[in-house]
Amino acid sequence: MDQAEGLRRMRARKPVKVIAVASGKGGVGKTNVVVNLAIALAQLGARPLVFDADLGLGNIDILLGLSPRYNLSHVLSGERRIDEVLVRGPQDILILPAASGIANMAILDAQARAALVHAVSSLDLAVDFLLIDTAAGIAGDVLTFSCAAQDLMVVVSNEPASITDAYALIKVLSRDYGQRRFRILPNMVRDAREGQLLFQRVAAVADRYLDVTLDLVGSIPLDPALRGAVRAQRAVVELYPSSPAAGAFRALAHTVRNWPMPQGPSGHLEFFVEQLVGGSSVVQGA
Template sequence: MIENSMYDQASGLRRMTQLTSTKVITVTGGKGGVGKTNVTLNMAIAMARQGKRVMVLDADLGLANVDVMLGLRAVRNLSHVLAGVCDLKDIIVEGPYGVKIVPASSGTQTMAELTPAQHTGLIRAFSTLEDDIDVLLIDTAAGISDMVLSFSRAAQDVLVVVCDEPTSITDAYALIKILSREYDVQRFKIVANMVRSYREGRDLFAKLTRVSERFLRANLELVACIPLDDRVRQAVKRQKVVVEAFPRSPAALAFTSLSNKALSWPVPACPGGHVEFFVEKLLIRSSRQEVPLSES
């Protein structure tokens, strides 16, 4: 029923005259340990502190940790939604500054090995949500699994987090290559994380762009250089994010700057060929007028 409903809704997008400003941003990176979750949560809370309505989807379905990093207790998670135990709205927990968290399960192999049909069903489950959201941030798993690719394709903007390690650069390139060549995702925003200086961040970005420009048509943009800052580790030990625990620290200021920049990124006037599930739902819900099909 969810799939048929979403197909019907998507077909009606052409007739909608009013658009929402919801942003859908996927944070990914290819390699584990590059700080994707930290980037996601710091952006979320920095945005929420500005009064934005923010939701974070923990899309690391096998090794979830978003709720743990914030010291939250999730009674149910996405595994219960897929099992038909409850709806998506029933598992949402509230974090600092009203950030809504959609928790995933941890240590569950079956959640890490979903079929493509289950991926699609999970994405389309968002059509059941009634919350008005300004920004949806999706924190993906490491690697280039079907789920990572699905959520990267679903977003309006893909943030690729890299650090100055050969494996991080190699894995980030592999992710960009697959999304670019096989799924026609051509725009990527790069976050150089845990760098010792802005110059190191620029050099890291240059390493990635050299190989991308040679073999791909993808457009890469460096949007942030997050400094290596011990306050980040201290905040994690407190189960807080650095923008909340140490708002004047170098890393917190860089995350805040990234969040401000992300809020200025334009939202496409209509779905750009990807799933963009959440935007489709909000377009349909926020639009109340239709024009004849001959005018679309």
């Protein structure tokens, strides 16, 4: 494809809202949030693509009981095109599966990252949301994806390590990479009040030491239905649609759907790719 054709196709595409979902600590339910948010958005008529960006320990396919034959490692090796790796999940959501248990996928250099994101941008798909499930922590890939996305949602649970690590992630992204706005999602809380108090704890420290804006986007209750859905390898919004957790995910989907869609070239996947490739070199040199 020549440059003129590439530009023509870019202008013809509709804007895509790119949202990275991160957490300072593992075990806070981040991947569950991504899966259920994607399905809830699809139930509202949106067309989400889920990018499992936990490149060495991806598990979205496991959470949904899928068995993809290929994954991102096959794209990077040149064995498969990226469209051959995509799998369909519930409500016809599209999933780009990561490798699991392949160590070198977790330590990609800048060139490999560039190849990966260019492969993502080559997808000619009618999607309007790209949800990126990052790895936990503050490793290079997490920072790269977080900086490139238009919105960053930080998932936090009500335990000291989760709160401390969520603050550490926000601090690094704001201090070293100029990120100023963060969406905060309390997860596994008893009720909305506990979610509000948890948000206030994070915001109080951030307001004191950082120049950032934190937005509370809702909260997800600790619901036995979630455990049952995980055991059944199903999304709670499908398996237990009347559960409190499913209701919270639907409310979150409504909130996310109402976020402004990007306008102009910055709203296309190509711009996301440019940001991602540029961010890779910055993070590599950090």
